[in-house]
Amino acid sequence: MPALASTVTRLQEELRNLLEKEIPATLRAIQEARSHGDLTENFEYHAARARQEYLSARASDLQGDLGRVRVIDPATVDTSRVRVGARVWLEPRAGGARRAVTILGPYEADPEKGIVSHGSEAAQALLEKTPGETVRFDGGTWTVAAVERAG
Template sequence: MSKIPLTIRGAEKLREELHRLKHEDRPRVIQAIAEAREHGDLKENAEYHAAREQQSFIEGRIQEIEGKLSNAQIIDPAAVQAAPKIVFGATVALEDTDTEETVTYQIVGEDEADIKQHLISVNSPIARALIGKEEGDEAVVQAPGGERTYEIVEVRYE
């Protein structure tokens, strides 16, 4: 399996979720299953089936996170020596050449992406258009609404 790029912050969030799942959610569901068993007939016990389903989800998520962390390539964006080129971890200020609006994104791993926090996946169309470019370059992005052109205003690693 190939390495999964993650920032330090992204890896820490996954570790926190893993800890919560193992030490809070899993014991709570095990307790719920035990309580539901005490209610008798398991065939028609909705609480039991719901708790088992939740347990299955939790165990699956634990395995998924453990797999991602074991295959993670954790990258500290502040230590990246790629400037002035844009690579994973870069924080990039872009200006839309049509609207002249400026927006800033950080290129992060797939699991860290959150557009509301201006974190875009390294596999997103915008990030793919930016990788390898420098300040002053233009990047053409194939967006659902059509082609967009952005000027790269600033590149920093923090």
């Protein structure tokens, strides 16, 4: 899974916070709720258990993702063709304004800002294309006008 170094740091901090603060606090809340007796109608207990399950699943997901991460450095991306870490300038075949698409990892994806995950339909259509090639996605036909390093 590709990710920027800053994203890896953010995910590591989130995981550390979950393991050192959030999960232990939730386990304490479960113990406290248990001390109130009958668990069948104990809202605090059930809410704390649900939160603990969510936090544990999130921590497990982060550990898995961090174990598979491949740090990308846009400054070193080969711009002879579209790769993860590149910004691609596209010209619509039907005319109109140029469009920029940046391909990064899933944690950086922000389609409203033109940043797509490497696994998205748009990225899959664009990866390995060179300037001048034509691609089809998002209901349109585009020509790769230029490839540059994401910045």
